Amino acid sequence: MELEKLDFLNGAKLFQIKISKYQFILLFEKSIEISIESACLIQLQNVTTEYTQGDFEKILPIFSLLEKYIVSFTENDGILSLTFNDGSQITTKNNNSGFESYTITHFDEVFVE
Secondary structure, X not given: OOHHHHHHHOOOEEXXXXXXXXXXXXXXXXXXXXXEOOOEEEEEOOEEEEEOOOOHXXXXXXXXXXXXXXXXXXXXXXXXXXXXXXXXXXEEOOOOOOOXXXXXXXXXXXXXX
16 A cells, blocks of 8 residues: 555544454544554553454553644554554554455545555
8 A cells, every 4th residue: 555645644533442252443532443453462551552453452541642742653465563652552464364454534535454
């Protein structure tokens, strides 16, 4: 994926998080939605946790990212990494299962990996 196409992520402020059994969804200002359907690494305050689908206790600390905004991101071989203004990071893992690892929606554009 061409990173320039995702430049709209920079500066996006997180205002809502939705959690279900098979995914969690990050909703940002600027009509940006990121749905993460794979396992991922969540680094908050220098503590890294590996989240897998349905492991709700491990996902709960992610709520500390509300009102934070993205300062940088990378995408490489289906792995998306988001860095927030407090230094926290979310990094997807490529599940190689044939299903999406994540989906980014911006207005009517959809980016799937």
